[in-house]
Amino acid sequence: MKDHEIREPAVLMTAAERLQIDASGITAYGSVIPIDCLSKRELQVAHKIMEGCSNKVIASELFISERTVKFHCANIYKKLNISNRSALIAGCFRTLYQEATSL
Template identity: 75%
Template sequence: MNYVEKANTLESIDNLSKREKQIAMKIMEGLPNKLIACQLFISERTVKFHCANIYRKLQIRNRHALIANYYRDLVIYA
């Protein structure tokens, strides 16, 4: 099973903390870690830490999988 086949990203996002949700949304906007850090007034290292938690909780490997799963789920649930 590859990263795009993981189910229900929209439902899984509910399991994220408030800060992880904020960062996930910034990732889906296409922002790099450095810009996310500036906008949320946190360090880039903290963004990377939250990204690792997001990927672990959603059982994905990277931001591309997050975006792909999110938009796939939007189409499925639309």
């Protein structure tokens, strides 16, 4: 049985990439996610998604059906030009990072 060695690059990010991030921050598609375009209910669903809740849990906590949660998710993804929960979470993190670096 052979031992497998995992090799990782010594440098995960170049100096130029670090400077670019420090200068402009990390944002989704080059701009901050326009979270204010979402309705009140879509924001509630988005917050539950960011908490890591499943559609079933979101439906239960917001007193709506799972189908309605899926409908709100589709609207959120369309309005924010993203395709899934991971992109929503990453985009919101990037937006918060951008706001924090601009202070």
